Amino acid sequence: MKLSRNDTCWCGSNKKYKKCHLEFDAKLEQLKKQGYKIPTRKMIKNEEQIEGIRQAAIVNNGLLDHIEAHIKAGMTTEEIDQMTNVYLAKHHARSADLNYQGYPKSICTSVNDEVCHGIPSKDVVLKEGDIINVDATTDLNGYFADASRMFMIGNVSKEAKELVEITRLCLYKGIESVKPWESCVGDIGAAIQEFAEANGYSVVREFCGHGVGLSMHEDPYVFHFKPNEPTEVLVPGMVFTIEPMINAGKKEIHLKEDNDWTAYTDDGSLSAQWEHTLLVTEEGVEIISK
Numbered sequence: 001m002k003l004s005r006n007d008t009c010w011c012g013s014n015k016k017y018k019k020c021h022l023e024f025d026a027k028l029e030q031l032k033k034q035g036y037k038i039p040t041r042k043m044i045k046n047e048e049q050i051e052g053i054r055q056a057a058i059v060n061n062g063l064l065d066h067i068e069a070h071i072k073a074g075m076t077t078e079e080i081d082q083m084t085n086v087y088l089a090k091h092h093a094r095s096a097d098l099n100y101q102g103y104p105k106s107i108c109t110s111v112n113d114e115v116c117h118g119i120p121s122k123d124v125v126l127k128e129g130d131i132i133n134v135d136a137t138t139d140l141n142g143y144f145a146d147a148s149r150m151f152m153i154g155n156v157s158k159e160a161k162e163l164v165e166i167t168r169l170c171l172y173k174g175i176e177s178v179k180p181w182e183s184c185v186g187d188i189g190a191a192i193q194e195f196a197e198a199n200g201y202s203v204v205r206e207f208c209g210h211g212v213g214l215s216m217h218e219d220p221y222v223f224h225f226k227p228n229e230p231t232e233v234l235v236p237g238m239v240f241t242i243e244p245m246i247n248a249g250k251k252e253i254h255l256k257e258d259n260d261w262t263a264y265t266d267d268g269s270l271s272a273q274w275e276h277t278l279l280v281t282e283e284g285v286e287i288i289s290k
Contacts, residue, residue, distance in 0.1 A: 003017045004017070005018035009021050010041055011041070011046040012048075013047060013048065021044075024235070024236070024237075027181065027235075031233055036184070036233040037184070037230040037231060037232050037233065038232065039233065039234075039235060040219065042218070042219065043220060043232070043237075043238050044237035044238060045213055045214075045237050045238075045239050045279075046237070049143070049213060050213075050237075050279060052140075052141060052143035052213075053143045053212075053213045053239060053279075053288060054288055055140055055141070055143065056138050056140035056141075056144055056145040057138075057145035057147075057277060057288045059088070059091045059093045060136055060146070060277075060289045061145075061147065061289055061290065062087070062091070063084060063087050063088065064134065064136055064148075066083065066087050067080060067083060067084070067136075067151075068149065068151065071126070071132070071134075071151050071153070072126070073126055073128050073130075073154050074125065074126065074127075075125070076120075076121065076122050076123070076124060076126070077111070077118070077120040077121055077124040077126070077132075078120045078121055078122040078124075080120055081105045081106050081107055084106045084107045084136065088106070091140075093140040094139050094140075095107065095136075095138065096139040097135075097216075100216060103117075103119075103261060105119055105120045107120060107134060108120075108133070108134070109124070109132060109133070109134055109135075110133040110135070110262070110271070110273070111130055111131070111132045112130055112131060112132075112270055112271075113265045113268050113269060113270060113271060114262055114263070114264055114271065115204055115207075115245050115247070115253050115264060115271040115273070116133070116204075116245055116263050116273060117135075117261040117263060118132075118133075118262050119259070119261055119262060126153050127153065128154035128155060129153065129154060129156050129157065130152075130153040131151070131152050131153070131156055131160045131164055131270065131272060132150070132151050132153065133151075133274075134148060134151060135147075135273070136148065137216055139216075142214070143213060143214070144213055144214070144215060145212070145277050146212050146216070146241050146275065146289060147241075147276055147290050148274060148275035149290075150164045150272050150273070150274060159270065163248045163270050163271075163272045164272050166195075166196065166201055166246060167201075167245075167246040167273060167274055169195065170192045170195050170203075170224075170244045171192075171242055171274040171276060173191045173194075173195045174188040174189070175242060175287070176191065177191040178234055178278070178280060178284065178285040179234065180234055180235060180236055180280050180281065180282060180285075181233070181234075181235060182233075182234075183234050184230075184231045184232060185220050185221070185222055185223065185234065186223055186226065186229075186230075186231035187234075188209075188222060188223065188224075188242060189222070189223030189224050189225045189226055190225075190226040192224045192244045193224070193225040196244070196246050201246050201247060201248060202246070202247045202249065202251035203224050203225045203245070203246060203247075203251060204224070204244075204245035204246070204247060204251055204253055204271070205224075205225060205251060206253060206263070207243075207263070208221050208222050208223055208224060208243075209222030209223075209224065209241040209243045210222055210240060211239065212239060212240060212277055213239040220238075222241065222243075224243075224244040224245070234280050236280050236281050236282050238280040239277065239280075239288070240277070240278060241276065241277050241278070242276060243273055243274070243275030243276075244273065244274070245271060245272070245273045246271065247265050247269055247271045248269040248270045249268075249269025249270075250265070250266060250267050250269070252265070252266040252267070253265055253266060254266055276288075276289060276290040277289035
């Protein structure tokens with residue numbers, strides 16, 4: 001429905017359209033005429049929603065800081081899950097992972113050749129030389145923030161250190177590609193793929209970044225490789241994750257028969273992932289959760 005200048009804006013801000021998204025929509029219309037794919041209104045967050053996501057991110061960041069301060073060799077991944085539950089309860093938040101489509105734990109812990117969605121277990125004991133991705137999504141008052149970090153346990157191999165660092169740089173190459181009103185979602189993936197492959201690594205194709213904020217997973221789908229389809233132009237108010245999964249060997253992955261969640265590299269090579277929640281602004285991009 002077309003709004004008049006004095007109507008209440010569609011974004012939920014309760015402001016008049018002329019003082020909120022009138023000029024924004026006019027710019028989008030121009031981009032549409034130029035052939036760009038335009039983000040839907042559901043992808044655009046208002047100021048109140050962005051502040052709610054920032055508050056969730058404070059808890060999510062604090063959780064990962066807390067884990068970073070305590071993670072060590074000899075600890076089980078189940079202990080990381082228990083630590084998560086205690087921390088979130090203390091901060092009046094909840095894990096968005098727990099019971100999501102049947103996922104049984106409050107956090108994901110992916111070790112060595114596990115690509116993502118590793119399930120915490122009392123049987124998985126961290127040892128010297130391991131690398132582990134810890135992926136946390138926090139729900140605070142109905143707002144969601146998502147991030148993951150890599151941790152190196154004790155002295156790790158040169159190969160592992162280089163993979164962890166290249167993966168982190170892949171994330172930041174993706175972030176650097178975000179140019180409001182100019183670049184598209186696909187530019188993020190193209191930047192990541194180019195950097196990863198130039199350094200001799202491969203990019204996992206089966207999992208992606210995603211919109212986040214009012215639920216755990218929203219549009220848009222954020223590729224980590226150059227897509228063969230049009231993708232949305234990046235505009236202020238979009239909130240999404242970039243979370244490249246980079247393999248030391250080949251890109252192919254699989255699930256094991258007894259586990260419908262955890263992905264592993266086909267060739268047994270190491271895999272790493274870093275993830276931030278990002279907000280597109282008029283000036284560029286703000287890292288909300290990391």
